[in-house]
Amino acid sequence: MDMESALSTRFAALADPTRRAILARLAEGEATVSELRKPFPISQPAISKHLRVLEQAGLIETGQDRQTRPRRLKAGALRDAAAWLGRIDALWSGRLDRLDEFLTRQTEE
Incomplete structure (x- = not known):
């Protein structure tokens, strides 16, 4: 599989x-x-x-x-699922951090 x-x-x-x-x-x-x-x-x-x-x-x-x-x-059965979720979390966390930085800069200007 x-x-x-x-x-x-x-x-x-x-x-x-x-x-x-x-x-x-x-x-x-x-x-x-x-x-x-x-x-x-x-x-x-x-x-x-x-x-x-x-x-x-x-x-x-x-x-x-x-x-x-x-x-x-x-043993390790959930490791693949957790790794996949971790990658998705990192992707969205990065995007949300960039959005937060952008909105902060917009508010300051």
Whole structure:
């Protein structure tokens, strides 16, 4: 999957508040499906679907324990998305700084 497709898939996965909450929980450490389901008023199959979306987006992975199949954040999974957002932020921050300087000069004149 090319970088553009990977970013689109990751941002689509991050668009859902339940998936973001799952990622926030996994930031604290790995967890089983039943542990991840506890705070949500949705079924186990619905949680499993969210987990599949997150795994397909490359944001999480399944642990080695075949009994419990714990999920965990994938190392560096958000790095590409954060780098992309950082570039956009820098671009707009620079533009807004230049606009602020221009408006300040206009006010002073």
